[in-house]
Amino acid sequence: MASSEEDGAAEEKENNNKKRTKSALATAWLTFYNIAMTTGWLVLTLAMMRFYVEKGTHKGLYRSIARTLKFFQTFALVEVGHCAIGIVKTSVIVTGVQVCSRIFMVWFVTSSIRQIQNEESVILFLVVWTVTEITRYSYYTFNLLNHLPHFVKWARYNFFIVLYPLGVIGELLTIYAALPFVRRSGMYSMRLPNKYNVSFDYYYCLIIVMLSYIPLFPQLYFHMLRQRRKVLHGEVIVEKDD
Numbered sequence: 177m178a179s180s181e182e183d184g185a186a187e188e189k190e191n192n193n194k195k196r197t198k199s200a201l202a203t204a205w206l207t208f209y210n211i212a213m214t215t216g217w218l219v220l221t222l223a224m225m226r227f228y229v230e231k232g233t234h235k236g237l238y239r240s241i242a243r244t245l246k247f248f249q250t251f252a253l254v255e256v257g258h259c260a261i262g263i264v265k266t267s268v269i270v271t272g273v274q275v276c277s278r279i280f281m282v283w284f285v286t287s288s289i290r291q292i293q294n295e296e297s298v299i300l301f302l303v304v305w306t307v308t309e310i311t312r313y314s315y316y317t318f319n320l321l322n323h324l325p326h327f328v329k330w331a332r333y334n335f336f337i338v339l340y341p342l343g344v345i346g347e348l349l350t351i352y353a354a355l356p357f358v359r360r361s362g363m364y365s366m367r368l369p370n371k372y373n374v375s376f377d378y379y380y381c382l383i384i385v386m387l388s389y390i391p392l393f394p395q396l397y398f399h400m401l402r403q404r405r406k407v408l409h410g411e412v413i414v415e416k417d418d
């Protein structure tokens with residue numbers, strides 16, 4: 177009897193040790209990841225500022241930072257993994273929509289269509305994304321290190337109120353500017369007849385993406401408003417499971 181109790185206690189201790197090791201590993205990885213991402217977005221900001229100061233124009237700016245942007249924005253896919261394996265308490269769907277829509281903007285719109293890269297709307301979403309991401313990743317880093325300056329917390333949960341709509345405007349205007357080029361070139365489209373007997377029109381796909389901002393963006397925005405109330409005003413929020 178005593179021996180089975182001892183066995184149970186030893187097993188519980190071992191389980192607790194495993195949990196602690198797992199959580200320490202997760203914290204170490206997240207700290208490394210957030211520092212890397214803060215640095216990446218800072219590098220992008222400096223590159224954009226340097227380009228503008230040296231050339232005195234935004235023309236050619238996107239082309240000059242495209243590789244770095246593609247790398248760091250694509251790397252953010254890891255965040256969907258963080259949610260899926262449970263090391264971050266965020267919805268996979270919310271994070272997935274946010275990350276995938278950005279990746280789509282970078283790879284399938286701005287980088288694919290050279291003619292729109294000099295649009296002012298591209299600079300608008302680039303500036304908005306960089307401010308957002310430097311604030312967001314530095315917030316997570318300081319939070320993990322238990323040294324969160326009040327200004328960073330305040331910025332994380334206030335800047336988005338203005339930046340989110342501005343980012344959406346920049347993205348939508350950029351897709352809108354892409355439409356005529358996509359229609360003319362027929363890029364990424366498949367017309368019938370073809371051997372797969374499938375038809376796909378990228379032009380209409382872009383229109384559907386633009387329309388999907390109408391139901392999806394408010395959900396992301398209200399999610400952030402709820403997070404804001406929770407973090408800045410200590411409100412307890414019951415989140416629905418995915």
Ligand SMILES: CCCCCCCCCCCCC[C@@H](O)CC(=O)SCCNC(=O)CCNC(=O)[C@H](O)C(C)(C)COP(=O)(O)OP(=O)(O)OC[C@H]1O[C@@H](n2cnc3c(N)ncnc32)[C@H](O)[C@@H]1OP(=O)(O)O
Pocket residue numbers: 206210255264265266267270271273274275276277278280304305308312316319320335336339340341342343344347385388389392393396399400403
């Ligand atoms: C394939 C084609 C798809 C086409 C789809 C088209 C539809 C598009 C509609 C969408 C439009 C999006 C437009 C967008 O791109 C525009 C912009 O981004 S503009 C710039 C302004 N943007 C923002 O401010 C972004 C705000 N969004 C986010 O912050 C995140 O993306 C979001 C997932 C929404 C954040 O939500 P989350 O729930 O993570 O909030 P919190 O930051 O409060 O975190 C919650 C808890 O998780 C911990 N956490 C999260 N991540 C980490 C991490 N990396 N490291 C450590 N900890 C992390 C965080 O600390 C919180 O924990 P706790 O509550 O315990 O403190």
